[in-house]
Amino acid sequence: MVGSEVSGSGPRRDRAVVLGGSMAGLLAARALSDAYRTVLVVERDDLPLGVSSEPRRGVPQGRHAHGLLAAGLRAIEDLLPGAAREVADAGVPVGDVSGNMRICPNGRRLRQVDIGLPGLAPSRPFLESYVRGRVAAIPNVELCTGTDIVGLVATPDGGRVTGVRIHPRASSDGGATLAADLVVDATGRGSRTPRWLGELGYDKPPEERLDIDLTYTTRHYRIAPDALDGDLVILIGPTLRHPRGGVIQIGEHNLAIVTLFGILGDQAPTDDEGYLAFAKTLPLPDLYEAIENAEPIDDPVLFRFPGSVRHRYDRLRRFPGGLLVIGDAVCSFNPMYGQGMSVSAVEATLLRDHLAAGEPDWRRFFAAIKPVIDVPWQISVGADKSFPDVPGRRTALDRVMNRYIGRLHAAGERDARVSTTFVRVSNLIAPMPLLLRPDIVLRVLARGR
Secondary structure, three states: OOOOOOOOOOOOOEEEEEEEHHHHHHHHHHHHOOOOOEEEOOOOOOOOOOOOOOOOOOHHHHHHHOOOOHHHHHHHHHHOOOOHHHHHHOOEEEEEOOOOOOEHHOOOOOOOOOOOOEEOOOHHHHHHHHHHHHHHOOOEEEOOHHHEEEEEEOOOOOEEEEEEEEEEEEOOOOEEEEEEEEEEEHHHHHHHHHHHHHHHHOOOOOOEOOOOOOEEEEEEOOOOOOOOOOOOEEEEOOOOOOOEEEEEEEEEEEEEEEEEEEEOOOOOOHHHHHHHHHHHHOOOOOOHHOOOOOOEEEOOOEEEEEEEEEHHHHHHOOOOOOOOHHHHHHHOOHHHHHHHHHHHHHHHHHHHHHHHOOOOOOOHHHHHHHHHHHHHHHHHHHHOOOOOOOOOOOHHHHHHHHHHHHHHHHHHHHOOHHHHHHHHHHHOOOOOOHHHHHHHHHHHHHHHH
């Protein structure tokens, strides 16, 4: 592995505690290691070191397909230099995010051209264990595993968080308190920070939610190296007529992860015949043809995702000092769009930059990550609202944009510039208004019938 990451200026503050040892927590710890003498990562699961493809208990979605967008890979490489090369050397195929990723939204197969953005499709456990090993090798980072997080510790007036109460599972005593100059909540969708804020006398953050009732059903296959014709990923999105889809990704050592998904309660069966029959009903046949004669190596496993949730910490008027929130604990996206890990990685780079600019300030930090969340939130929620049975208010702009995006996908079948622009925006590399640039609009109107 590449040597330990160090900051040019060296740590300035005493101790930071990260709650949660998943991707967001690990990358946050890396960011904090530049600014604090000691960084402790508190995690409920036991986390053995060493790269592994086995999912851990605390990440039930870990066995399912996960996207790593170009922006996410770029952010991980920024925090952990050499990561892309090391992951590839460990057996994960590398390709272009357009040229080797077959993206099929709205029943359309976007035209594929190399655009110079590298892409990887490792399994979530493999990538997370790699990142964990790199972070654990940083001299001032310590992983405190097998430990429950009990609650926050604050000053008598609740104005500042000063630590966290923990309980090691192997201990029979009443637990302990970890003092901290900064606590970062990276505990994911189940974050208790909204409740803790209420206990400290603060308002809970406003919540935005879109219920989608998504189901994931995943199994792994041994697949011929040329089964995808040189592609690493096939992603088939749902359509209004067929509100189901699927993804196959080629991860480490040619492990093929196949995830079939349905919205509004639709789900793939978990028996052999039913699983293949569901795959055959997807809007396009590409995924079914890839697995029709492939060898499954395990049984299908089901996972449910009720809906996307965003906690608007950026709208609060009061918030305790010494506390920040990151990753899915701020915004949990519909996983169908593969945005969560990448957004967390980008947020970690902003956390590093935020601390390098001065003392942690919750207003500045939540304002800094807001635009990073806005774009993927608009992409996923906007697309989900195109399904009429998904509850939620639609504006006139929502309806116009969904019609336009449908025509954009149609144009992207034939027009390389349109498909490239869409891929760059959906990979969070280019700004969303690029889709409305006059030259793109003209191409969509001319070729998107």
